[in-house]
Amino acid sequence: MKKFLTILLVVAMLIPFAALSETYNLATAGSDGELSITMGTNAEFPPFEFVEGEDVVGVDADIAHEIANDLGLTLLISNMAFDSIIPALTSGQIDMGIAAMTVKEERLLSVDFSEPYYNARQALIVKVGGSVVDAETLKDKTIGVQNGTTGDYAAEEYTADVQRFGKALDAVLELQNGKLDAVIVDEPVAKNIVAALGNPDLILLDAVAFEDEFYAIAVAKGHPELLEAINATIKRIQEDGTLDAILLKYFPTEE
Ligand code: GLN
Numbered sequence: 001m002k003k004f005l006t007i008l009l010v011v012a013m014l015i016p017f018a019a020l021s022e023t024y025n026l027a028t029a030g031s032d033g034e035l036s037i038t039m040g041t042n043a044e045f046p047p048f049e050f051v052e053g054e055d056v057v058g059v060d061a062d063i064a065h066e067i068a069n070d071l072g073l074t075l076l077i078s079n080m081a082f083d084s085i086i087p088a089l090t091s092g093q094i095d096m097g098i099a100a101m102t103v104k105e106e107r108l109l110s111v112d113f114s115e116p117y118y119n120a121r122q123a124l125i126v127k128v129g130g131s132v133v134d135a136e137t138l139k140d141k142t143i144g145v146q147n148g149t150t151g152d153y154a155a156e157e158y159t160a161d162v163q164r165f166g167k168a169l170d171a172v173l174e175l176q177n178g179k180l181d182a183v184i185v186d187e188p189v190a191k192n193i194v195a196a197l198g199n200p201d202l203i204l205l206d207a208v209a210f211e212d213e214f215y216a217i218a219v220a221k222g223h224p225e226l227l228e229a230i231n232a233t234i235k236r237i238q239e240d241g242t243l244d245a246i247l248l249k250y251f252p253t254e255e
Pocket residue numbers: 042045082099100101102103146148149150151186213
């Protein structure tokens with residue numbers, strides 16, 4: 001009888017999980033059979049996602065934990081190249097792409113986006129005393145970017161000589177070594193990398209009026225329930241102060 005009750009209890013506990021997995025059409029189950037939701041990201045983009053010890057941490061990882069908690073699911077994080085995230089979504093390997101990803105019309109052809117959670121823009125990093133001093137001198141120069149990003153597209157507006165790197169840091173290191181004339185990368189990340197390198201010769205040049213960009217969470221098309229659940233968490237963390245607290249944690253020096 002006791003055994004029967006235990007089985008009954010276990011089955012009763014599993015039903016909501018199974019229903020959840022079906023409702024949200026989730027790609028993955030955890031290694032121990034726990035139901036999980038998988039975030040795909042490129043953990044080379046501090047402070048939004050970076051590796052600390054064995055963990056992927058950052059603004060986006062914290063947001064993903066909020067989503068998983070609200071859904072009662074375990075969060076798994078899959079670290080990959082930025083330009084692999086959309087293919088991983090469309091092929092069902094991950095459930096959500098959270099990677100400081102800008103909502104772009106071209107991307108909306110293959111994935112859906114949540115409501116935005118952060119407003120950013122690109123930034124131009126140059127070397128003091130270098131050849132780039134304004135928008136005019138940026139033309140036809142060698143510009144480093146992270147492959148497949150909005151910085152990559154912005155650089156193409158100025159030059160045919162775009163040097164693409166897997167991570168923004170490698171581009172900035174090349175700039176530091178004198179191999180590039182400038183780097184274009186998302187402003188919060190540009191500030192973070194320049195501060196971390198502590199090289200006074202690297203500066204953010206406020207010379208180009210880059211457009212506003214909105215970061216949102218990408219999901220495969222045809223998952224309206226998952227998108228709705230993600231939007232509900234974004235709304236909650238915007239309203240209850242959780243998002244501000246997360247941003248403050250990773251941007252301690254900014255308002
Ligand atoms: N916001 C940029 C984009 O969406 C860069 C994102 C990233 O490199 N993680 O293209």
